[in-house]
Amino acid sequence: MTSYSQPPEVVLAGRGIGKCYGEGPLASRALHPTDIEIRRGEVLVLMGPSGSGKTTLLSLLGLVLTPTEGEVLVGGWSAARASADELARLRQRRLGFVFQQFNLLPSLTAVENVAVPLLLGGVAWPEREARAARALELVGMGDRRQARPRQLSGGQQQRVAIARALVNDAPVLLCDEPTASLDGETGRGVLDTLGRLARAGRAVVVVTHDERVRAIADRLLQVVDGRVVPAEVPGVAHSANAAPPLAPTHRRMT
């Protein structure tokens, strides 16, 4: 696996990543080749109209889609040649996902849902439970650990999903429309939680239509017709909103 020289605060990056579906005249371009960096401690918000390619970009950064161009760097290491199982391991250890529909397993309690990534990682139950309980405390759900998803409100379910994304101490949270299924007040609570996590050192990427998310954004990128362009964030200098190019060193692991 190739590593790249990049600032240590960059925890996730895309180097010329693009996605095209189909081939030849039927090819459909979802995302033009893009350079992007996600840094420790920041909230990067991706906005844009439906179908603009922002969820494709999130899927590429989350290693659930394979780019047709470029490569994704996780902690400076290229995932370009990783096998399906290696990608799964990277997702499990380095990335946390928060989905619009929460995607909790309905048969499991909150603490069991949060512990699923640890189960997949081979962590034994007493430790799984302890770590999952800590993650629930972190998002203010410590008192609902035995509740099942159907017994929780949308906002509570989303906070359980955030706890699941945190439980492996993943440095990056990738959030797809985390407030879209929530009412105003509940959505603001979830955004507060994400903002706190970023201030605590995690990188948070949020794909959203929700204008309220601007309030917690450190950087804002617009995705329009598959192209990523910087947008202004109130109180943030434009130069800080741009991503510098990456310098490959082609160092290889032995």
Next chain:
Amino acid sequence: MNGSIHPPPPTPGPGRLAGLALRMLLDTPMKSLGTLIGVVVSVFLMAQQASLLGGILGRVTSLVGKSGVDIWIASAATESTDATDTIPASKVGAAAGTPGVAWAAPVVQGFGKVTRPDGVRELVKVLGVEAPRYAGLPRTLAPGTSLASLRGSGRILLNLKDRPAFAMARPGDRVEVEGRATFVAGFYEGVDPHSPYYYVFANLDDARALTAFPPDRITYAAVGVAAGEDPRAVRARLQARFPDALVRTREELSAMEERYFLVRTPVGLVFGLGSVVAALVGAAIVAVTLYSTAIDRARDYGTLKAIGASRRDLLSLLLAQAWIFAAAGYAAGMAAFLVVRAHLPQLPMVVSPHLVAGVALAATLSCTLASLAAIRRVLKLDPAVVFRS
């Protein structure tokens, strides 16, 4: 990817994911219950069909296998004990003089009609055995019956199981065979017919008389091998001596009987096919359920993939679900079969370690195969499905 950066975690096997698999099944209780019932019915049918086949094959070979005869000499035209011809009675003396033979005795068999006390006339196979050895007689006689019981003219031994058909016959009772009076001398056990007729053992001359058997002919020459002799070697000597006859050891003739019934009668087809169909029905039910569940829960499996489940994890999860169905279905199906068997003692259902293990293996195999389509579906699932609202 370098292992030192991301050392592989201990890989969860089906056992570790069994709890999650069970919880996912319980999440759709009615669908899971329906599937379980399908597996239970499948296991029950497999066990019932296979045990009946085993029981019938046991009956098919009981006459040959449970009489204490080491080697049987019969007509070369023999396909089974029901499809045979006669041989000269002189072969008995010649066989007795063959090296390695301890004794040889004649056995005759013929069919006739027996009249039950209620007047019903049924088919009977009369087997004639010769005093004093009575070679060919079942080795197990009922309590109160001995070889001496058969001594004397007009005496017969009935199967203890047939007593109810003969108005709970007792020694001394009169039974008509081919219109001739015979008397019940006692009962034997362990040798049962596979077809709807009775076995009745009689003295050699009585059997000849009852079935109009030619006096200079016999059906079998029953041979006992001398101590220390290899039955196969003695059989080879006898075969060389009687090239125009069929000479088989007890085991060989039993195997021949089984083959005949499996190939030449519908027995093997009906019960063998019944077991296979039962396994296929169970597999189909599990396959449909697991596959439809995989479709219904695409988002859950996609979520698991997105948050780090490897292909092996998903394989383990789905196999665990299949094996939960197999284990629970086997336990309940086998229990139901044993209860039914206990209540139907008249049916020849045999439970052997082979049957118990074989049905368990078949249930596991059919459920495993049934999970393949669901496994393929889930492994091919695009984890990006979780980003679609």
